[in-house]
């Protein structure tokens with residue numbers, strides 16, 4: 001099914017074309033990876049709605065990306081509950097270990113680091129969303145393990161440290 005067909009099918013489930021902007025943006029983002037201006041305009045044209053309505057939603061919600069993001073988008077919540085539970089330390093750790101600041105993508109394109117508003121999971125603060133998954137009760141050790149598993153998933157070196165070499169005779 002083409003993007004246009006998927007958007008048309010989604011729009012058919014809503015009482016008005018404007019109500020289908022959110023699902024249409026999700027479909028477009030899945031197709032293109034992010035939502036540059038030309039894609040936003042295409043979505044507006046498919047739905048036959050004002051382009052400004054599409055721009056408003058795409059730039060308001062953090063789940064939509066108008067700029068390219070890395071393979072893994074690390075979205076760390078820095079609202080009150082998470083901040084009180086150590087989110088600032090986690091952010092400093094991530095910036096140091098990734099060599100990037102929030103809002104940036106690592107040069108290898110693997111990680112984009114962002115801070116976001118409350119993810120609605122304060123009971124397991126501090127929380128970070130990676131793609132569609134939530135990771136709660138984070139501390140430095142858990143974050144380290146998470147990054148390691150994401151790197152492994154990407155087929156990259158798990159650690160910058162050289163792997164221990166077997167000693168002679170093993």
Ligand code: FES
Pocket residue numbers: 077078079080081082083117118119120121122125126127
């Ligand atoms: S404040 Fe972080 S999930 Fe609510």
